[in-house]
Amino acid sequence: MRTEKAPNPARRSERSRQAILTAALDLVIEVGYRKLTMEAIAGKAGVGKQTIYRWWPSKGAVVLDAILALSQGDTGDSTLPDTGDVEADLKLVLRASLEEMGDRRFDVLYRAVITEIQYDPALTEEMGRRLLGPMLELSKDRLRAAQRAGQIAENADLDVAVELIYGSVYYRWLLGTGPLTAEYADRVVDWALNGLRPRPAG
């Protein structure tokens, strides 16, 4: 009984961690990333600044975790949909990515981290390992299944394939060269897949 009533350090830690991520998310929306400070996050989360620095080296690292918490809350998926139709599945996934980018919270956090990694190689590595790498791997897994099903050429370069697809969308999103509509996502999948399909023999 006693153990249940006593403060549980692990649970308290988890509560602080959540409070910090929520505070960071709220503040980024409220004041913008550039005016975000560790002091303000600590103040809003009701923890000491040292508590934040114990877990995160920089505000960029806090924001990366806030993104991951937001994304995992939405999906938590560890595979992409596989209805047997690779074209339909990729369109579904890419449309969902665009919708996520259209969510103001996600948009602001994600742009913030991407600006941050331009100046922070350790955060670039972390973002690749925890966010982008897994995302690209999931897509490659789905393309591998399509290869086994004969919908994609056996020799297709899957590393390039996933960057053709996500690259187009991120380019438009980060550089503002055009609207990020569902229809655009479909066209990207159409033309990228077009080059990946098996060639008729002969």
Added chain:
Amino acid sequence: MRTEKAPNPARRSERSRQAILTAALDLVIEVGYRKLTMEAIAGKAGVGKQTIYRWWPSKGAVVLDAILALSQGDTGDSTLPDTGDVEADLKLVLRASLEEMGDRRFDVLYRAVITEIQYDPALTEEMGRRLLGPMLELSKDRLRAAQRAGQIAENADLDVAVELIYGSVYYRWLLGTGPLTAEYADRVVDWALNGLRPRPAG
């Protein structure tokens, strides 16, 4: 005679403009974009801060002009190479873009502007109009010539095509998901073009 010896306001303006761009470029390399200030640019260029503000609203806008000056110094081209072989030409162009991104001055300036446009819609518009739009148009012109030559399908979606190609490269460059080698540029062109070629009839 008198007019030749008198100070020429247009020439003096141009000299100040060049001095400001050179100072911005040098300082970005020296102290990094985040520590760059209008004061420091003015000091190094030997002009008053008001002179800079007369032409540019922000340090991001100065840096955009510094990039344009750097790029135009290199090429000044208004069309892409057209040897008749669209695959070879696109590979040449994309390899050249990667080399430019590998130039430390260009890399630092370009990343700086891209971080800046995440927070500055006016600069996004200007960068689209003066840098990205013309670059994409040149590539579309080259693809249109390839359509006329029967190397690319008549119904190919050229807006998507150029973003597949540049998007992949910018994705890797900005997000650090892999090395930007000439061999990677070639693979991107190979797989993007593969989907754009005319289909055999029947």
